[in-house]
Amino acid sequence: MQARFSPCLLKKAASKIVLLPQTRWNVTVSIMGAPLTTQKEKQNWITDPGRRRSMRVLLSVPISVNGKTVQNQDFSEETRTLVVNAHGALISLAAPVVANQTIFVSNNATEETEECRIVYLGNTQAGKAQMGVEFLSPSPTFWQIDFPPEDWVMPEN
Numbered sequence: 001m002q003a004r005f006s007p008c009l010l011k012k013a014a015s016k017i018v019l020l021p022q023t024r025w026n027v028t029v030s031i032m033g034a035p036l037t038t039q040k041e042k043q044n045w046i047t048d049p050g051r052r053r054s055m056r057v058l059l060s061v062p063i064s065v066n067g068k069t070v071q072n073q074d075f076s077e078e079t080r081t082l083v084v085n086a087h088g089a090l091i092s093l094a095a096p097v098v099a100n101q102t103i104f105v106s107n108n109a110t111e112e113t114e115e116c117r118i119v120y121l122g123n124t125q126a127g128k129a130q131m132g133v134e135f136l137s138p139s140p141t142f143w144q145i146d147f148p149p150e151d152w153v154m155p156e157n
Contacts, residue, residue: 054086067103088134
């Protein structure tokens with residue numbers, strides 16, 4: 001069976017489709033009687049290295065970053081996030097750091113601190129380098145936002 005829905009966002013929930021208003025895409029959905037994947041089956045899946053583990057959200061959160069520079073000098077810097085996700089963030093820092101280095105990121109609103117690893121170093125602009133950091137231990141509530149569940153289906157443009 002095929003159904004045509006316009007302005008909606010689809011959410012797969014058990015065996016039904018939930019329509020959410022306020023989006024701009026036309027989507028064709030095929031509903032088939034195939035069984036849903038169980039959690040045990042998902043554990044055996046191989047992760048696609050090009051696929052993100054969680055959705056990115058453009059969010060400016062005031063943070064404090066502490067660690068050591070490449071010259072082994074202690075640093076503490078106030079900055080803001082550029083993008084966040086459930087596993088870390090994209091930030092910009094003036095302190096000279098290197099990939100795979102460990103730093104500490106504190107959410108100024110909650111005063112919670114997480115140990116992070118620098119996983120990406122971008123170009124330097126205006127004296128600050130953009131860098132991707134990931135939490136060393138899972139912390140999905142660190143940014144104080146709810147990320148969409150894994151089973152949400154986002155229409156493609």
